[in-house]
Each structure stands twice: as structure tokens, then as C-alpha cells.
Amino acid sequence: MNPSQDELTKVQNLYVMQMELWKVLDGRVRSPDKVKEARKCLNDFRSLLKDVDWKYMGGEDVYQELVDLASDADEKLKKIQR
DSSP states (O other), rough: OHHHHHHHHHHHHHHHHHHHHHHHHHSSSOOHHHHHHHHHHHHHHHHHHHHOOOOHHHHHHHHHHHHHHHHHHHHHHHHHHH
């Protein structure tokens, strides 16, 4: 796989993780297992976000939106866990 394909795969994985996070955070299911699953997904999301090149996702503004999403998701998960 060439470097461009690798970066595009990372971006695609970020968007898939984003959708998974939204399913839990916007859903009505608040089981401990779903929260734990969402927390793991968020940690993986943040890790991948540090590794991806923002130029492959449409610009720095898109990257910043995903960073903000991670922070918002973290806050929501903290509220759910209380």
C-alpha cells in the first residue's frame, strides 16, 4: 500500500469510528457495556486522529471538527457514566 492509500484508509477509519460514537452518544441505550465500548472507540479515535495527516481529510478545519468531536464525546461519556 502506498502512503496516500494508507492515509486515506486512516481517514476512512476515523469516519467509521465517528459514526460508531454517534450511535452510542445519540442513542437511548446507556448500558455499561455500550459506554465501555464507546470509551474504547473514543480512545482509538483519538489515537488515530494523532496519526492521520489532515491534508487527506479535506483540510485543517475538518481535522479540527474531529478534534472537537472527540472532546464533546468525552464530556458526554463522562455525564453518562455518572
